Amino acid sequence: xxxxxxxxxxxxxxxxxRKLHPLERKRCDRCGSPLFQRKPHALAKxxxxxxxxxxxxxxANLLPMMIVHSLVGDDAGTIMDGVIYFLEHGEAWIGVVIxxxxxxxxxxxxxxxxxxxxxxxxxxxxxxxxxLKLYRLIHFIGKWSMLDIFVVALMVGLVQFKNLATIxxxxxxxxFMLAVVTTIxxxxxFDPRLMFDHENQRSSDG
Amino acid sequence: MAKKSETTACKECGVLVSVPLHLGIGQYRCPxxxxxxxxxxxxxxxxxxxxxxxxxxxxxxxxxxxxxxxxMGQENSATLFKAFWxxxxxxxxxxxxLALWTGILAPVAMxxxxxxxxxxxxxxxxxxxxRHAYRLYETMREWGMAEVYLISIVVSMVKLHGMGTLHIxxxxxxxxxxxxxxFITTVWFNPDDIWxxxxxxx
Numbered sequence: 001x002x003x004x005x006x007x008x009x010x011x012x013x014x015x016x017x018r019k020l021h022p023l024e025r026k027r028c029d030r031c032g033s034p035l036f037q038r039k040p041h042a043l044a045k046x047x048x049x050x051x052x053x054x055x056x057x058x059x060a061n062l063l064p065m066m067i068v069h070s071l072v073g074d075d076a077g078t079i080m081d082g083v084i085y086f087l088e089h090g091e092a093w094i095g096v097v098i099x100x101x102x103x104x105x106x107x108x109x110x111x112x113x114x115x116x117x118x119x120x121x122x123x124x125x126x127x128x129x130x131x132l133k134l135y136r137l138i139h140f141i142g143k144w145s146m147l148d149i150f151v152v153a154l155m156v157g158l159v160q161f162k163n164l165a166t167i168x169x170x171x172x173x174x175x176f177m178l179a180v181v182t183t184i185x186x187x188x189x190f191d192p193r194l195m196f197d198h199e200n201q202r203s204s205d206g
Numbered sequence: 207m208a209k210k211s212e213t214t215a216c217k218e219c220g221v222l223v224s225v226p227l228h229l230g231i232g233q234y235r236c237p238x239x240x241x242x243x244x245x246x247x248x249x250x251x252x253x254x255x256x257x258x259x260x261x262x263x264x265x266x267x268x269x270x271x272x273x274x275x276x277x278m279g280q281e282n283s284a285t286l287f288k289a290f291w292x293x294x295x296x297x298x299x300x301x302x303x304l305a306l307w308t309g310i311l312a313p314v315a316m317x318x319x320x321x322x323x324x325x326x327x328x329x330x331x332x333x334x335x336x337r338h339a340y341r342l343y344e345t346m347r348e349w350g351m352a353e354v355y356l357i358s359i360v361v362s363m364v365k366l367h368g369m370g371t372l373h374i375x376x377x378x379x380x381x382x383x384x385x386x387x388x389f390i391t392t393v394w395f396n397p398d399d400i401w402x403x404x405x406x407x408x
Contacts, residue, residue, distance in 0.1 A: 003219075003221045003238050004221070004222050005215070005219075005220040005221055005222060006215040006220050006222060007220065008222075009222055011215070011222075013214065013215040013217065013220075015217060016340070016341055016344050017340070017397075017398065017400075017401050018214045018215075018217070018243075018398060018401075019214070019401070020213060020214060020215060020222075030337070030401055031337045031340055031341060031401070032337045032338065032341065033341055082365075091364060094361060094364045094365070097357075097361060098361065128219075129239065132218055132219065132239050132241075135218075136218075136241075143308075143351045143354055144354055146305075146308060146351055146354050147354055147357060147358050147361065148358075149301060149304075149305055150305055150309060150354060150355050150358030150359075151358045151361050151362050151365065152293075152301075153289045153290055153292075153293050153301065153302070153305050154273070154284065154289045154358060154359060154362040155362055155365065155366065156289065156292050156293050156296070157284045157288050157289025157290070157291070157292040157293065158273055158275050158282055158283075158284045158289065158362070158366065159275065159282070159366070159369065160282055160292060161277050161280050161282065164277055164278065164280060165277055165369065168296060169293055169296055169298045169301065173298065173301055174298065174300060174301060177300065177301050177304060178300075181304070184348065188348065192218045192219065193216075193217075193218065193219055193220040195219075196219040196220055196221075196238075196239070197220065
């Protein structure tokens, strides 16, 4: 089936208030947002931000998230140390929650982003619908990777008992937070419409 | 009521579609990709009341403790803000500010912007800055993470209960209520409805 898109009609959509405009207009006259037919430089921005996030995840997973100073001694734990601790101490569900939010979601999001870029770059129109479903999914689950940052902040805020027990933020927290934020920006920079563009042309070519 | 429609395009796949205005109950989806095109919100007066309720619930959160931890007779409590303050003092400014922003300030800013948009409209004015407030609100939606903060409190409870005696403070329950009213407000409010009059004129 053939669909008439904004490109076919020579119009552009305001992504904020959904008003259609002629191509020569620079700003939406209804809500004032900048206008473009497709997000500018979407591929380059998404790719570079996703790449940066991938690199940031390396220190985020290898360095300690927080350091516990107590009478027993110092204990610095990475994200996976925390997960394993809970799995071994009979509170598997909390281990699973942390694993999903801090390890699985960030890697899954980035994998999906690279997959979406692949769909656009190599015109895999048949995969566009699957790609869009994945895009909606990562949009929805993305914020949950901030969970561990909040947990660290709360633990650090609460456990301040001088030499008895004190928790300090670890260096991985910064890398992890930056990875989460760059991933959010990467998702924002991507334009899912690119996956569908030129679908009609292709089917008429072939 | 005149059945009018507005031609728009799907944000997610670019297909041109005509969406009827004044749909009543229900929503309208893209015929190609099933993306949501329009979902009618609740009347603005309902949204205003719910937003005011949420903001009122927010005020006591500034002072009430969410968690109390007691280790060998020494006690320490945390409010929603104190956690970030300690992280800030330790020199992790970026983490403290971002967590503060996404966990608390962005949701509150959303409520304030929403009222700044809806109250004038409710009383029959349409100041020129409404469009700026609207765009800020739309941007802010990506950054409000109150629900993540809420769940992280529960995770922290489990992590901490081995360390000492843990008490749940009144702030925690009020935070749950705050989140529920905030959530209902954002679900009820469809920002697209602000432009309904404009769309009907054209």
